Amino acid sequence: MTRQGLPANHRGLSPRRGIALALGTALLLGGCDTLSSLNPFDKPEVYKPDMTPPTPADKLYNEGLARLQSGDSEGASKKFEDIDKSAPFSPYARKGLLMTAYTNFQASKWEEAITASKRFIAQNPASPDAAYAQYILAMSYYNQIPDATRDQERTAQAIQAFEELLARYPKSEYALDAKEKLLVARDQLAGKEMNVGRYYLEKRNYTGAVNRFREVIIKYQTTRHVEEALMRLTEAYMAMGITNEAQTAAAVLGHNFPDSSWYKDAYKLLQSGGLEPREDRGSYISRAFQGFSRTVGGIIGINRF
Structure with a gap:
């Protein structure tokens, strides 16, 4: 054992061996450089700042x-x-x-545009151009919206950015387009809910299906998916034996969309069970449509900037 308490072969390199290894490595890296170039007392090169004016x-x-x-x-x-x-x-x-x-x-x-627009808004919230920066931010999210079968994080971010634009700058020249893009983005989220709801319905997970269709009729009433959501609620509640809610969903569908093919399907489904559409005013379905007015027709695809 050595004075340090470790075996000799675990002490590391001796100073002489360390120097030899360093010199060998230097010769390999430096080719024909002389040993004098390794002199630690050589003066380092003087740093010369770039004096070129910006x-x-x-x-x-x-x-x-x-x-x-x-x-x-x-x-x-x-x-x-x-x-x-x-x-x-x-x-x-x-x-x-x-x-x-x-x-x-x-x-x-998109990410670079998002970063720059956020910086501009944070540094210049009262600028006349802040509304435009907010619009760029919202559109950068909007142009990344995927199809309804995929994760909709960007869709939710686009909705938030457009809502902030309308809240902060309601009279800006971008407000009208923001409202239109909001409808499209919300339609996309509703489509995602419908996809999941249909999957649950097919698997006979009626509670899971009802929860998804419920989201659509409460949050996304102005989208093209609301008619089908009401019909699917009729279908799910009929399968669960909750006929009161099934009748209410069909009645609300018929009242608001009397010419809808989805209403015809819901009506036939009720009739097959010996029932008729009948609205229960105390149902959450009925309450969700109190004061409801449909302002937008079917929405197809995503309009880009």
């Missing part, structure tokens, strides 16, 4: 606009980003940040 913010901004006009969205974005780096307190910094959001959006770089 490009003026106005020039960067104009260069960004020129690239954008030529169709080079990515190059334009880099120019606008450089303004924030070289002149963060210049009058062009705010404009550059907004244009960064816009150019990234144009290049379908």
Whole structure:
């Protein structure tokens, strides 16, 4: 045992062996370099700062606009980003940040557009351009909405962003389009609920199915899915033997959508059990449609920006 209490072969390299290994490695890496180049007392190279003056913010901004006009969205974005780096307190910094959001959006770089628009809103909440930044934010989420069979996190984020736009800037020029996009996004969420509800119905998990269809009639009444949701509620409640709710769902469907093919199906289903549509005013289904007015027709697909 050594003085350190460890066997000799566990003490690590001896100083002489360590130096030899370092020299060998240096020779391998350095080829024909001399040993003098390893002298630790050699003076290090003096750092010479780059004395090139930064490009003026106005020039960067104009260069960004020129690239954008030529169709080079990515190059334009880099120019606008450089303004924030070289002149963060210049009058062009705010404009550059907004244009960064816009150019990234144009290049379908959604995450970068989201980050830039959020920064602009946080730093310039009272700016006349804040509504536009909020619109870019909402549309960046909206353009990532997947089909109704997949996770709808982006759909929910788009809805939240559009709702914030309408709440903060109700008179902005983007308000009307935001309302239309909201309807489409909500229709997408309703479609997701319907897909899951149908699956549960097929598997005879009637309670799970009812919960999904209930979400549609309460939260998404202006979507194209509400008629089918009422019919599916009729079907699920009939299967469960809860005829009162089945009759109410069919009655509400017939009252609000008398020409719907879904109402005809619901009516036939009730008749097969010797029943007729009859609304129970105390039912949650009836309460959900009190004061209801359908303002939107069928929605097909997702309209992009």
